[in-house]
Amino acid sequence: MEVLLKLTPQQWAILDAFLVTLIPIAIGFFRYNQLSIALRSVFWFCVTGFCLDAIGRVFWVLSIPNLFLGHLSTIVEFVFFANVYRFALRGFVKPALIPAIIGLFTLLAIINTIFLQSFKFNNSNIKIIEAVLLIAFALVFFYKLVHELVVSRLEKYPMFWVNCAVIIYFSSNLFVFIYSNYLLLYSKQLGIQIWFIHSLFFILFHIILAFSLWIVPRNPNSHG
């Protein structure tokens, strides 16, 4: 527990950032019946993410290696968000495409952990693939919205905000994912600064997700 007393404010921010996940969880919990299948997937992503992050923090405090949780959370994160797009892009891409990508991604993640980046390292390879795939899904979803033109007020359409959150979070953090292992070669102070910036994007990401769950219309068929 002594380790907690030595933390700088930036380190505290990095450590506590995951608590922001409680906002979308609380909103999603109270509005669960009104959520579409895609948004329920967002809600369950938040719940699972919160649990994994909480366990990771406990391990860190107890000085138990916790990088394996990062490997696991990458797969969980991708599966939930790919699932969001599986429903959001229904009728626009082949039904088997996204489940196939999920399967392939999970296989790659396992191979990467076994042969390339063990639990002693950040799984940067897989994080990059995840970010690129989710950005691609988000762009396809934007294309779908432009192509169909059925949503008249984007600001009231929850999936638009989920999409914005995905694009902003994964694009902004792409450099962090690419250099997360390389970063270990430099000073701890630089690492803290970079992960602090990552935490800010993490908070922004979850606030936007919370907002998207908040604006869900009472009638789930409405497009707003």
Next chain:
Amino acid sequence: MDRPTEPEFAWLMFVGILLMFLLSMAVVAFFVFYQRKLHGQQTAMERLKLEEQKKLLQAEITAQENERARIARDLHDEVGVLLSTAKLYMTMCRPLEEKIKQLHLNAENLLDEGVLKLRSIAQNLLPENLRLFGLVSAIERNCWQMEEAGVFSVQFNHHLEKRLPEEVEIHVYRIVQEILNNAIKHAQATQIKLSLQQQSYSITLIYEDNGVGFLPDKPRKEVGLGLTTLSSRVQMLQGEMLLQSALGEGVHITINFPIFVT
């Protein structure tokens, strides 16, 4: 190749993150702008298409009225006269032989029936009552016919200071005709209240029934062409129509249109 120094690496990271963040924001902003632009164009096109359809429908209604009036006139003035003349000749040539007396009578009866049918068709095409005695009289006649047929009881209240322009009278009469026809076909009502009231610069037509009602939000195809024609006629009068109904709660229609005092 040597790895970059810490300041160089830090600079690369911060600038990279910032650029990616700005790029993602730019993508979102571009999408929002582009989507709004396309949506605006689509809405404008739909509005234009709708306007065009309205114009077409209104032109069709006008053409239909003109055609009805022409056919009614032709029937009355030409075919009616021919039949009446034929009847007159038949009356003049009294048959001498008993054998053809019955045939002669049959022919006279057929001619009488023909004249009656012709009047009825002409009446439907362009009600003589409407032309001669005005809107109130024509609507009263319609209501009376419905009560006579035992369909339902109709209560008609009216207050019109003077006759309206012929075109307006025809449109209002057709609106009432359409509403009453719909009531016969779908309402299953026992009581109907109809009111036609003139205010200073406008006329209000109110229809109420105690029938089964319907869901006005249903897709237009299901509601039928009748309501589309109705709303087109109301638009031709530069008026407004408010339709309220729910299942089991009857139908309430209020139509208000201006009258231009010259």
